[in-house]
Amino acid sequence: MERKYIFVTGGVVSGLGKGVSAASLGLLLKERGLKVAAQKLDPYLNVDPGTMSPYQHGEVFVTEDGAETDLDLGHYERFIDENLNKMSNLTSGKVFWNILTRERRGEYLGKTVQIIPHVTDEIKRAIYSLGEMTEADVVITEIGGTIGDIESQPFLEAARQLRTEVGIGNSMFIHVVLVPYLQCSGEYKTKPAQHSVHELQGMGIMPDCIIARSDKPLEDSLLSKIAMFCNVERRAVIGNENISPIYALPRLLHERGFDEYVISRLSLECNECNLEAWDKAVERMTRSKTEKVRIAICGKYVKLHDAYLSINEALSHAASWNDADLELSFIDTEDVEKEGADKFLKDADGILVPGGFGSRGIEGMIQCARYAREHDIPYLGICLGMQIAVIEAARSLAGLANANSREFDSNGSECVIDIMDEQRNIAAKGGTMRLGAYPCRIQTGTRLYKLYGQNIVQERHRHRYEVSPLFRNRIAESGIVFSGVSPDGKLVEAMENPACHFFVAVQSHPEFKSRPNRVHPLFDGFIKASLR
Numbered sequence: 073m074e075r076k077y078i079f080v081t082g083g084v085v086s087g088l089g090k091g092v093s094a095a096s097l098g099l100l101l102k103e104r105g106l107k108v109a110a111q112k113l114d115p116y117l118n119v120d121p122g123t124m125s126p127y128q129h130g131e132v133f134v135t136e137d138g139a140e141t142d143l144d145l146g147h148y149e150r151f152i153d154e155n156l157n158k159m160s161n162l163t164s165g166k167v168f169w170n171i172l173t174r175e176r177r178g179e180y181l182g183k184t185v186q187i188i189p190h191v192t193d194e195i196k197r198a199i200y201s202l203g204e205m206t207e208a209d210v211v212i213t214e215i216g217g218t219i220g221d222i223e224s225q226p227f228l229e230a231a232r233q234l235r236t237e238v239g240i241g242n243s244m245f246i247h248v249v250l251v252p253y254l255q256c257s258g259e260y261k262t263k264p265a266q267h268s269v270h271e272l273q274g275m276g277i278m279p280d281c282i283i284a285r286s287d288k289p290l291e292d293s294l295l296s297k298i299a300m301f302c303n304v305e306r307r308a309v310i311g312n313e314n315i316s317p318i319y320a321l322p323r324l325l326h327e328r329g330f331d332e333y334v335i336s337r338l339s340l341e342c343n344e345c346n347l348e349a350w351d352k353a354v355e356r357m358t359r360s361k362t363e364k365v366r367i368a369i370c371g372k373y374v375k376l377h378d379a380y381l382s383i384n385e386a387l388s389h390a391a392s393w394n395d396a397d398l399e400l401s402f403i404d405t406e407d408v409e410k411e412g413a414d415k416f417l418k419d420a421d422g423i424l425v426p427g428g429f430g431s432r433g434i435e436g437m438i439q440c441a442r443y444a445r446e447h448d449i450p451y452l453g454i455c456l457g458m459q460i461a462v463i464e465a466a467r468s469l470a471g472l473a474n475a476n477s478r479e480f481d482s483n484g485s486e487c488v489i490d491i492m493d494e495q496r497n498i499a500a501k502g503g504t505m506r507l508g509a510y511p512c513r514i515q516t517g518t519r520l521y522k523l524y525g526q527n528i529v530q531e532r533h534r535h536r537y538e539v540s541p542l543f544r545n546r547i548a549e550s551g552i553v554f555s556g557v558s559p560d561g562k563l564v565e566a567m568e569n570p571a572c573h574f575f576v577a578v579q580s581h582p583e584f585k586s587r588p589n590r591v592h593p594l595f596d597g598f599i600k601a602s603l604r
Contacts (some may be wrong), residue, residue, distance in 0.1 A: 081269025138508025453577025
């Protein structure tokens with residue numbers, strides 16, 4: 073069977089859920105026995121989102137091989153349950169970087185370097201390479217932005233060219249559009265969808281399938297109208313109203329014939345769709361719960377919840393696994409600095425301090441870690457959250473009153489958190505941190521060992537700083553256990569306070585590996601402790 077290529081585009085407005093739609097299709101095809109690869113093309117000029125503020129672009133999702141990528145890749149991994157890689161996210165910045173590097177090396181001698189064919193060829197090369205690397209039956213490529221954006225045009229042109237190369241029978245375009253409801257007239261309007269498809273056709277692309285996004289289910293007459301005016305079959309127009317949780321979307325799309333149409337359109341040879349295991353996970357999320365668990369996420373980017381998207385999802389997975397309703401409260405640690413931790417945390421069942429960069433709100437995070445320790449409230453620290461817990465323990469338990477991180481106090485005499493040796497002479501910011509999956513050796517008998525049930529685990533990382541070996545013994549003498557270290561024993565990967573019921577912190581980002589039907593052991597243990 074020849075490899076198939078599916079492109080997912082969006083129109084009218086951003087944030088329609090192209091990523092979730094693409095991820096849902098990937099799951100449906102995988103559950104039919106097909107090998108699926110997923111990819112996101114982003115039109116911004118940053119090489120990757122690694123240097124962006126989370127307020128600009130949400131969380132940075134890190135792959136096993138160390139790529140800093142768009143948060144939609146998190147949806148792909150959670151739905152399709154396949155580890156993605158550096159080829160799974162391509163930006164305009166990366167495209168131009170590659171082309172200009174080749175030009176400076178003289179690989180285009182005698183040629184004028186242009187958008188067509190050089191930029192579009194580079195984009196096509198990335199799409200083809202992903203399919204070859206993964207040996208996928210189907211490559212699903214989401215094109216970021218909306219139709220009409222100037223910066224998206226090279227990606228759309230590359231997709232159009234690729235279709236002519238592989239043939240119409242081996243490629244298809246799925247267009248996600250908004251069907252808004254006008255309160256003043258009391259009706260849904262299809263004209264924005266029509267204009268979006270018209271704009272796409274102006275790029276030389278005829279959509280094969282349209283996903284109509286709306287607040288509530290659309291009547292068949294509206295879907296038929298979209299089909300007629302957009303020149304597609306009626307069965308190729310799929311209604312997709314808001315649904316919660318998002319993990320229920322694959323079942324909804326399946327029942328509306330989405331994957332069946334894709335299979336027919338591409339002449340795919342596959343099995344019947346088996347969603348039994350997925351449906352069980354969704355049923356756990358949606359059934360009535362006997363308990364509620366209140367988790368406080370204490371960070372510096374809380375005004376945009378997408379900044380902690382994978383953490384939110386991992387907590388949701390663990391709560392449903394433990395038959396509990398999850399109530400999240402997002403605590404700005406700058407507010408904690410002004411008003412104290414008790415005001416914000418007195419009703420919390422569990423406290424989580426996530427990752428982040430910079431000195432803003434750090435003292436508030438330290439107050440949150442101290443509050444958790446002193447009141448024996450379950451604490452989970454992630455990346456920066458582990459460094460915060462170490463600083464707090466050094467100040468409160470080890471007698472290091474001026475304990476801090478070199479990141480926040482460059483001239484400090486008691487920097488219990490210091491920059492890693494291999495990071496000291498690195499000036500460039502983009503893609504230079506300790507990134508991707510690294511092994512951790514877990515000490516037998518610790519809380520961490522009980523959670524994982526094994527001595528060696530691999531988790532993904534994104535950091536420059538570590539627990540300073542100069543202060544490690546002194547902090548350990550105060551009662552803190554460094555329960556996880558690198559295989560050579562030099563780098564602290566995890567710490568815990570055995571005096572507390574549950575006080576665990578890790579340097580890694582375990583949230584990236586949580587799945588709705590396979591909860592991560594750290595989050596499972598944290599929620600269990602919080603329920604107690």
